[in-house]
Amino acid sequence: AKVAVLISGTGTNMAALLYAAKAADCPYEIILVASNAPDAPGLKLASAEGIPTWGLSHKGMKRDVFDALVDEQLRAAGTEFVALAGYMRILSDDFVARWQGRMLNIHPSLLPLYKGLDTHQRAIDAGDAFGGCSVHIVTPGVDDGPVLAQTPVAIAPGDTAESLAKRVQFAEHQLYPPTLAAFVMRERSPDYLLGRVRDLAM
Ligand code: GRF
DSSP states (O other), rough: OOOEEESSOOEEEHHHHHHHTSSTTSSSSEEEEESSSSTHHHHHHHHHHTTTEEEOOTTOOOHHHHHHHHHHHHHTTTSSSEEESOOOSSSOOHHHHHHTEEEEEESSOOOSSSSOOOOHHHHHHHTTTEEEEEEEOOSSSTTOEEEEEEEEEEEEEEEHHHHHHHHHHHHHHHHHHHHHHOOOOOOOOHHHHHHHHHHOOO
């Protein structure tokens, strides 16, 4: 399955997806890494691995205009699934509708807790025993949509947002590749497709 990854920053989750895809039995391949930050370090890493990249600043552009440009890139590359990996832009409704059911996101909290930003500090302030990360299907609500998999990460006494974030990132890198792999397998299995045809016929 052809996967495009959208990033805004370091791209460590993208790197985890990319290296996992090198395994012979991985059911997906990364065919494009795109970013709203042309200087995102992750673009360099991807391009060193021979993966096509595209970066354009969204600044000064209307959200739907920018998203249409991203969509154009995704289509041109033959994208079947989209993986958001630290993509720090809220997506326009049209873009979400276009990719709905084929777009995943990773979020650094145990959803439905702590959607949005500052997740680690909020978990610490609340006195939670666990932070963590979630992979979910993207729907129009921000960090909303069905959760496919989660990893809890214990909050230690004295943890700061930074120290917790580091451990959650390790967990993210372990969680995202197999979750994406299972998702594309499920979406492509004959049983699943038959089920969808039946649903539509009813
Ligand atoms: C991750 O923690 C992800 O959950 C959040 O942004 C961070 C991206 O990190 N949405 P990276 O760019 O993958 O290193």
